[in-house]
Amino acid sequence: MPVRQQGERLIWQRRDRRGALLHWAWMFGFAVVLLASWQVISERTLWDFVLDAPAQGADLVSRMFPPDFAYLNALWRPLWDTINMATLGTLIALVLAVPLAFLAARNTTPRFPLVRPLALLIIVTSRSINSLIWALLLVLILGPGVLAGVIAIALRSVGFIGKLLYEAIEEIDRRPVEAITATGATAAQLRVYGVVPQVMPAFAGISVYRWDINIREATILGLVGAGGLGLELMASVNTLAWGRVATLFLLILGTVLISEWISAKLRAAVT
């Protein structure tokens, strides 16, 4: 126990000398990084504009109320598009992610060099890029619209589902697989009867969870032209129609909460 001597008495201390120095060195290093970072940001900020922020904020809020509820009637179709982007995107991602996960899991990957690293590379690439960036790219290639959104959602979800699923596959109980091997089953039968039943609950849970996240993301993909509610949001922000923006925020919030509730119920049902 680190102590400090003061006259006759020993006084308890939290850290010994070396620990304390190391602690302060870390703190000092962190403070330097933080201040340097703040310097960079401060240089690029128009502080006059920021001083005006409370007035701007109050103005914004006063323009948002009351929300323009008549505008809701124009939003049902974009809402349908948004839900479709999330759902179809998730379904496409499932179709792509399942074989990928089997190739990436250590215990089901084929004995063939480079297959597993390649599968992992695809998963990592897909996971590192946000669906909004995928959408940015796909709108250029496929043109603006729901299709770009569906594929953007799918490309982002493949990595997410693939990663969680291959981890679930690696964690299965080996004994049922061995038992089925002992009956002389082929490799395909092994997967269908030994592996799949074990990962099915995890698979269903992961899919529903990702669907929920995708609903959330699909509401904003329109900001870069990929259809759905985001497209209306961009148009309303650009024309400074803040009453409409408020309506959109409420609709997005409601959609997200409902999808979260559905997803929580479904996940509780499968696990």
Added chain:
Amino acid sequence: MNRTAAVVGVPWRRPPLITNPWLRRGLFIGVPLYLFVAFGTLEINWARVAAGMPRALEFLGALASPDFVSRGDQIIDGVLESLTMTVVATFLGFLLSVPIALGAARNLAPAPVYLFCRAIIAISRSFQEIIIAILLVAMLGFGPLAGVATLAFASIGFIAKLAAEEIEAMDPRPLEAIRATGGSWLQRVHWAVQPQVLPRVAGITLYRLDINFRESAIIGIVGAGGIGATLNTAFDRYEFDTAAAILLVIIVIVLAAEYASGWLRGRLR
């Protein structure tokens, strides 16, 4: 007995995935019906898709030969801005999360404070970064400060929620011991709560640092600074080789941040 008798001599069939037959049949009909309707309303412009194929090839070519040089200054600038935004925002988010997490822990806070802090967390969690960014850009003007404010606000929902759960799950005995010595509320927090919870909260904050960098790469699309703005410009100019370079930079930093934060979290435990 009856169940055995019913099974003997009957060939084994795989149990269905969904046990409820009505739900199973409902899905069997409902899913194709939904797919049919949904695909029907997609409104795909095949001519436009076909016209875009050369661009897809161009982008794939660009991925093979990314151009880091011709917009090198802007890429470095954007990455620097993203990294600084991430650091400052995570720190601010952490500072703001500490009081909110203490207030949102049922074993430390009285009911009104608890509800107030939980409400802040719920608001921060329900809106996505980019929506908050739109509002803050309108208030604070274009630039990285709006990005910092966005990420800091979004971090509150994440750090405070998980930290509050850690506080609620901690060992209550040290808390009682400090209370028995006559420690004030602040002393209880400092000597009983903080030592138990801080290592995990530090881990949570590091995880959020990682998330904040990912998000900092996209909020630039609505004008909140960072590498996202550079990327958006590159796509607007159809400079696929520069865009590919930026994407590769983002992937590398995201992976580095993920491994670094995972390694640090592992050491903290």
